Amino acid sequence: MQSSKEPVRNEYLDQVREQQQRLEVDLKARKVMAPMQAQANALPLRRVAGPAAVAERTGNAVDVRVTGFWRWKTVIVPPNAYVVHTRRGHAQPLHIGLGVSFRFDPARDSFLVAPGAMQTIIINAHCICRELQGLLVQGYVQWIIEDFATAYRKLDFTDAEDPMRVVNVQLREQAEAAIKDKVATMSIDAVLSDKQPIIEELTARLRHVAEGGGGGDKGLGLRIVTVQIKEAVVSSARLWESLQTPFRAERERIARLAALGTEEALAQRELEVEQARERMRLESDGELAMLRAHKESEAYDREQTERLRRQQREEEDARRLAVERQQSALQGAELEKARLAVEAELTRLKQEAEAARLKREALAATEAGDVQRAASNRQSRVELELLEARQGILNGLTPANVQARLVELLPAIAEKLPKPQELRSVSIGGSGGTQDGQGVATLVAQMMALMNILKAEGSARGTAQAPVGGTAVQEGKGGHPTPLEPR
Secondary structure, eight states: OOOTTSOOOOHHHHHHHHHHHHHHHHHSOOOOOOSOHHHHHHSOOOOOSSSSOOOEEOSSSSOOEEEEETTEEEEEOOTTEEEEEEETTOSSOSEEEESOOEEEOTTTEEEEEEEOSOEEEEEEEEEEOTTSOEEEEEEEEEEEESOHHHHHHHSOOOOSSOTTHHHHHHHHHHHHHHHHHHHHTSOHHHHHHOOHHHHHHHHHHHHHHHHOSBTTBOTTSEEEEEEEEEEEEESOHHHHHHHHHHHHHHHHHHHHHHHHHHHHHHHHHHHHHHHHHHHHHHHHHHHHHHHHHHHHHHHHHHHHHHHHHHHHHHHHHHHHHHHHHHHHHHHHHHHHHHHHHHHHHHHHHHHHHHHHHHHHHHHHHHHHHHHHHHHHHHHHHHHHHHHHHHHHHHHTOOHHHHHHHHHHHHHHHHHHSOOOSSOOOOOOOOOOOSSHHHHHHHHHHHHHHHHHHHHHHTOOSSSOOOOBTTBOEEEOTTSOEEEOOOO
8 A cells, every 4th residue: 555645656647748749749840941041031142153043942941942143033932831021121011921922132122931821739738726636738729820911020930940939839828828727717527527618718818819809909910720628637646546436436336236136136036947947857857757667668578579589580590591501502412413523524525635635646656657658668769769770870881981981080089099008919800701791790800809808908998099900999889899990
């Protein structure tokens, strides 16, 4: 608990002040300023070297352009700005109005420019109410220049950065004074609940100052557009809590009574619901008991019926199984019989196929033997025919043909004969009968003798050479001796 002597910080008040400061910064125009307006109004503008005209910016917050050079210049004023142009020797201004541009001679002329837009003043008035309690009243005032010819004579617009700053400060001070005077005559409840009297008092005072009291008095040449009070804040946090306590206590009382009534109604309702629930439970228990007994009897009947049905079903299944087994045995016997018949038929077919195969092999062997024998017979027949033809040729040879043949073959025979290791001579009678048959018989006998000699020697060579009395004999391919001519 905090002591009564310790100061209590009003956080809400701090937040309101911070918000107000941010609002003032946001509403304030921010511009990069040129040279001071006093120099632009009181002294001649700087001269531009060269003949070309260059636009210059004045130091005023309003964007005024000055063109030309030396004493032949022109001031161009924006359409939303008031301007007054005076010249030395003239009692009245040469030009005055909204957005008026004019010729300007720096040596004799001077001008003043002020914004023509509506201005907003933020007000934070720290007031004391009738109960001597601190209050912060926040509001704002919006005003605009209505008669610039009167305003520039009575108000100060010479601030280089913000021509309206001095006027806004003056109006703010007057508004805060009016609010404090009005709040001092009001109670704290009236200030917090109804802000209309403060607005009316502030509007009346500001309009009397800015617009005049009527008649020939035009006031300051300004017009108050609107006056509003945003909110009033109690500076003391403890007082603010005390002001809220009665309302909160009353609301808590009403809420508590409502809660008690609700609890009582709920308790009564809960009792009735509990009695009805118990009654329904008892009734449902009886109904459930009857239903349970009925269900148990039905369950017993179902069990007996099911047991009888299962017994009948098992007997039927046993009979059906026996019949199926018997049929399966018969079908197995028939299948076995069919299998044996098939195996016997397969064996018979295999035997027939084997016999046919053996028969085919025997016939093939017989045919092959017949073919071989026929080929051998043909070969023998051909050889016999060849021998017969050769023998016929040999029988038809005459000694003169033999000798001529030998003479032709002697060079080839001599080339193929091996070199003789030894020399043997066999004398064959050279005298024959006068008949040709006796000469051939004698030659054959001599050749046979020669062959016997060669066989007796056991010579492995296929060709033998034996000079006999100037005559050699060579055996031909058919085994018949061929007489050779002596070298």
